[in-house]
Amino acid sequence: MARAEVTDVAVVGGGPAGLAAALAARQAGCGVVLVDENRTLGGQLRKQIHKFFGSRVHRAGIRGIRIAKELEDACLEAGVKIWTETVAYGIFGSTLGLMRGRNSLTLTAKAIILATGASENALAFPGCTLPGVMGAGAAQTFINLHRVLPGRRILTVGAGNVGLIVSYQLLQAGAEVVALVEAAPRIGGYAVHAAKLERSGVPIWTSHSVLEARGDGELSEVTVVAVDNHFQNIPGTERTLEVDTICLAVGLTPLTELAWQAGCQFAYSGPLGGHVPLHSADMETTVPGLFVAGDISGVEEASTALEEGSLAGMSAALFVGVGDRKLEAKRVESRERLAQLRSGPFGTVLQQAQDSIVREWARCGRER
Ligand SMILES: Cc1cc2nc3c(=O)[nH]c(=O)nc-3n(C[C@H](O)[C@H](O)[C@H](O)COP(=O)(O)OP(=O)(O)OC[C@H]3O[C@@H](n4cnc5c(N)ncnc54)[C@H](O)[C@@H]3O)c2cc1C
Known part of the structure; x- marks a missing residue:
């Protein structure tokens, strides 16, 4: 017979969004259980050895790994129950x-917050299944968690912040980054990260893509090619x-499987990384009592994940009947901080995309 547990608020995922959500719900007075499949908490933050950018309120200037530890300590001190090495395989x-x-065990909660994060995209090209072709996040796990180089001579594909940061960390770990190719005509990540690579002698070829990878049982060479404005090879x-x-x-x-299973309504959003569960400005999905926060609600940054997590935690507390006017006021402040985070040049597109998700959520509500 599976063990059955009951709580006020259950949080799935112990990255920045899940930890912030658990803390906010607990501080509001709820019993909270947080589950994460890993042995240690922090999600993506566990691999982020660099100092974060963003705003001071969201811990800019602190290394990601330290932010994770600070959040975990705050959760433990507040009395959040943390279950690591625990996978949520279904929601009923x-x-x-x-x-x-x-x-196997079950956890029944008055409100559930999904903060499961995101998964890396693959790219299809001849030879893409050869050992040695991997996601940048996987390479980052090799070097920053396991202290092992994934290889010696590396090509990075993609000049967003993840590609730029991981390439620089690979250099720091002792690998040679032979080049970085980017299919778009310009670098997508912050100039400060690109400049570090360029100063280290790593060429960044924009309007370039991978044509083919080759190797006998493992990767040994790759052919890259310039592309035109329609991404056609030249x-x-x-x-x-x-x-x-x-x-x-x-x-x-x-990573939205649990939200699909729960029966949430979805919309596709290119800027947010794919299909995202419709949610209100306070992070509630179209399933009452089910909330989302962080990359599951649209891929953005850890700072946004932290703020959305706090907002979802407060909303869950209000849903279960804990919290008062003060909490309502704190939610308003949190929404204002979120808007502030999305006010920069990259943020405006994300704000518009999130606004459209919220509008769709409201439309579905009217139809329900
Ligand atoms: C290389 C790189 C550099 C970055 N640098 C920055 C930066 O400088 N500044 C910034 O603001 N952001 C940065 N980010 C982005 C940031 O790390 C993410 O946006 C943020 O971690 C998302 O938080 P999250 O809590 O939604 O998801 P995650 O951090 O991915 O956490 C999700 C957690 O949920 C767990 N989980 C998922 N499904 C289940 C399940 N079914 N059962 C149990 N557990 C589950 C996962 O294992 C994981 O631990 C960077 C990202 C990368 C990859």
């Missing part, structure tokens, strides 16, 4: 199906590079 109404090792521009690793940093997709 207000009950989560969980696996811990070989043991014959005669091929270059072949000797590499043993290709790091793909071509975007992330929200």
